[in-house]
Amino acid sequence: MSGIDPFILRRLPDWLAFRRDLHRHPELGFTEYRTISKLAQRLRPLGYTLRLGPDAISREAIIGAPPASAIEAAKAQALASGALVEDVERMPDGTTALIAELRRSEGPIVAMRFDVDALALNEDSSDMHRPRRLGFASAAPGLMHACGHDGHATIGLAIAEFAAQNDTSWSGTLRLIFQPAEEGGRGARAMVEAGAVDGVDLFVALHLGCDLPSREIACAAKSMMFSAKWDVVFRGTAAHAAGNPENGRNALLAGAQAVTALYALPRHGCLATHVNVGRFQGGTARNVIADRAELEIELRGEAAAALDHMERRARWTLDGIAAAHGCELVVTEMGRTIGAETSPPAASLIRAVAEALPDIERVHDDWPLGGGDDAAFFMHRVQDQGGLAAYLILGSDLAAGHHAINFDFEEADIGIGVRLMAGVLAAATNGGFSFSDERRRTA
């Protein structure tokens, strides 16, 4: 592994500047115009072949896209802050996905997934918060990189540079997948449908943090949650609240009963489940029977059977409440995650690479992810094709938990992530690793 340190040491300051720039300009799922263009601008000169927009993500398979007005506003914002017109034009309708590929020789295809979206959150404005203190806190009110995806995108860029400019120890093809809309479980499935991981021999996704300290890594994520995200709408009939309420059909009352009924759903006997109603809105005025109520809900389970249990009962409950109030019910799926298991040979490969790196002090077989990640859709597709898939966790000391307003991670861990992923690329492709046992390619 000699020769790695000088390049990383030399490039790290620029990578951290890139990360801070992304942190300052967070973008929500399917509006990552600036982020993707900034990546594309850096990847092109390195010799990567780029697939952008509908070439990288299936328009038809996108679920949970923001309204067209939000997409147009994000485009304008991106163009005003450094995105290229030609990049933005290649990503219509929120198709903000990028696949960068570098083919060096015949040989295995190694794919790495980096999610790039931010969250709807107001970043901490106190001086205790390092991004604020150092001047790179979010410049977009209500938006924040609070899960470390700015770090993921930066690691992806850094790997791209490292593989193209410095590392002669790998062969085959490196495919870097920059995924929109991981939050809410929306982007990956649509990228799978566009063939993002077709032909891949080894797929690796990574996540920073997850309560694993700096200088520790886990070769696999355990208990990746199954989840379903629904928008629920009750449609009723408006009427005068005192004059003739009997003519109304009260959608707000139906919604209110739905909130409490969902939290009270009978649970699975042996599998963990979660339910959350994160948004509830209804009605128009004090003296009007409300004709509309909207809920954003999320159901989770630790296994497919657990989520299935929750989805079925949630649906029965919502149907019953709608019927009781004479309201129409519309349920729209806005996102979904599934579980996935890291392929054992891939975990062994990661362990061998990590154990040889002096910066990594402890290697865990697995570690709880603490949520879901739609990277599982990539993993399943790769494994179904006979390839290997892994989800590794890169430890990082966090200022606060994921999705908190004062979330921040240890930036030096970006260097460790680059070194680890570059090591995995080399070890998987330099001829010493056998994919053969696991490979049953089905064309």
Ligand SMILES: [Zn+2]
């Ligand atoms: Zn995340």
